[in-house]
Amino acid sequence: MQQNSAMKTSAKIVLSISILLFLSLPSPAFSAHPKCNSHDKKVLLEIKAALNNPYHLASWDPNVDCCSWYAMECDPNTGRVNALTIFSGNISGQIPPAVGDLPYLETLVFRKLTNLTGQIPSAITKLTRLKMLRLSWTNLSGPVPSFLSQLKTLTYLDLSFNDLTGSIPPSLSQLPNLQAIHLDRNKLTGSIPESFGHWAGTTPDIYLSHNNLTGPVPASFGNLNFSFQIDLSRNKLEGDASFLFGRSKTVLTIDLSRNLFEFDLSKVEFPVNLTNLDLNHNKIFGSLPQGLTQLDLQFLNVSYNRLCGPIPQGGALQRFDQYSYFHNRCLCGAPLPPCK
Structure with missing residues (x-):
């Protein structure tokens, strides 16, 4: 009996030691995240100083682990800074070249900073892992830099609402990996590059509205299939743009409004998934094709053109009010006055 009792006691001791040893082992679920990399922290403090130590970055305290700071993120496995997102702050100055010294950065955002001026720094090209570059709603000036083409990992480029x-x-x-490019709401001039009809990778959605672009849309655009949207509105583009359409295309939104486009709409076949079509304020002629009645349109505006003939009955066309159709040469029928 004493021997059995001793054996049971020994077994309990061994089991207790085993549990303690198990609990002392490092576990991914309970181990602390690595601290911010010291190099990255130094660079961030340089960026803060270059921006005149704004209150917006008050949490950037050198005595605190930088992975807990506002407006940036660290990789939870390595502690390297992978996102810098400075947004809607009272910040003056220029984009510090030091941003290029954050080698693991995948996201760089300076947005809604109306006192941010100067040009886009070439130091950004050092960010070989960058996927998102969003410099928008600022007062950045100068050109759209050609050196941005060096950022081969980029999937999203937004330079909208600036003074470029x-x-x-x-x-x-x-x-090669771009999925969307926003150059809208700037002061860009010249023509749309012919190369934009020949992308190195898949076709990105293109936003070029509210600029001063001139000339025709490159014919090579007819071979492109935009997955979501193409917006060329509010420029001075001209000529035939009918090749942007086609039943086999998958684009959902086409906005060509407020340009000088001139083509026969009656000959156009529309993408079957098209939901938003804006052609207002152009020189488009012909009639509205019957094919429009087969679309699940959520928005339509063909006003201020040179269209003629009856508005086809059916589909969504009578859901839109007269302002979607008025100021054409001789369009008629609901929701406009009856045809004579």
Whole structure:
């Protein structure tokens, strides 16, 4: 009996030691995340100083682990800074070249900073892992830099709502992973590069509205299939743009409004998934094709053109009010007055 009792006691001791040893082992679920990399922390403090130590970055305290700071993120496994997102702050100055010294950065955002001025720094090209570059709603000026074509990992480029001038660099079409490019709401001039009809990868959605672009849309655009949207509105583009359409296309939104486009709409076949079509304020002629009645349109505006003939009955066309159709040469029928 004493021997059995001793054996049971020994077994309990061994089991207790085993549990303690198990609990002392490092576990991914309970181990602390690595601290912010010291190099990255130094660079972030340089960026803060270059922006005149704004209150917006008050949490950037050198005595605190930088992975807990506002407006940036660290990789939870390595502690390297992988996102810098400075947004809607009272910040003056220029984009510090030091941003290029964050080698693991995948997201860089300076957005809604109306006192941010200067040009886009070439130091950004050092960010070889960058996937999202969003410099929008600022007062950045100068050209759209051609060196951005060096950012081969980029999937999203947004330079909208700035004061950028000059022409669009043809080299941007060399970005092989781009899914969307926003150059809208700037002061860009010249024509749309012919190279934008030949992308190195899949076709990105293109936003070029509210600029001063001129000339025709490159005919090579007819071979492109935009997955979601193409917006060329509010420029001075001209000529035939009917090749942007086609039943086999998958695009959902086409906005060509407020340009000088001139083509026969009656000959156009529309993408079957098209939900938003804006052609207002152009020189488009012909009649509205019956094919429009087969679309599940959520938005339509063909006003201020040179269209003629009855508005086809059926589909969504009578859901829109007269303002979607008025100021044409002789369009008629509901919701406009009856045809004579």
